[in-house]
Amino acid sequence: MSTDNQDALIAKRMQHAITRVTKTVFPGRTNHHNTLFGGEALAWMDEAAFIAATRFCRKPLVTVSSDRVDFKEAIPAGTLIELVAKVDHVGRTSIRVHVDIFLEHMYQDDQHKAISGSFTFVALGPDRKPVPVLSGLTE
Numbered sequence: 001m002s003t004d005n006q007d008a009l010i011a012k013r014m015q016h017a018i019t020r021v022t023k024t025v026f027p028g029r030t031n032h033h034n035t036l037f038g039g040e041a042l043a044w045m046d047e048a049a050f051i052a053a054t055r056f057c058r059k060p061l062v063t064v065s066s067d068r069v070d071f072k073e074a075i076p077a078g079t080l081i082e083l084v085a086k087v088d089h090v091g092r093t094s095i096r097v098h099v100d101i102f103l104e105h106m107y108q109d110d111q112h113k114a115i116s117g118s119f120t121f122v123a124l125g126p127d128r129k130p131v132p133v134l135s136g137l138t139e
Helices: 003-017 038-057
Strands: 019-024 061-071 079-090 094-105 112-123
Touching: 003 038, 003 079, 019 038, 038 061, 038 079, 038 094, 038 112, 061 094
Parallel strands: none
Antiparallel strands: 019 079, 061 112, 079 094, 094 112
16 A cells, blocks of 8 residues: 555544544542542543544554543533544554543533543454554555
8 A cells, every 4th residue: 555545544544533422420420529530531531532443443452551631620510521532643553542521511502621631552463462553444
């Protein structure tokens, strides 16, 4: 595959892989400050990133790292959040996905970024060894 064809394939698959997940922050998911547990936010981000990475390459994946997760704002109970996951880098056997969490008050027309971070995944073959993420992919 030529570099131009590979770049076009990557760009098309990146666009297709964009993943949006909307959730409600209920009290059972909050801490003693009545805001979303940080660990819960991380789990939701990892899941959205996993979905985006899987949609990109359609291979078994494992999370190998999370990088610089910035908690810019606490997310109170009773709000809506939207996670937006986008593949932002494709390596030979790895995929990095950037995830933003947008906070939205339930009874107001507003939405702004509250948390962001990146997650890296490695594609695995049947032997559980890393495999190239682009192998076997077509449009």
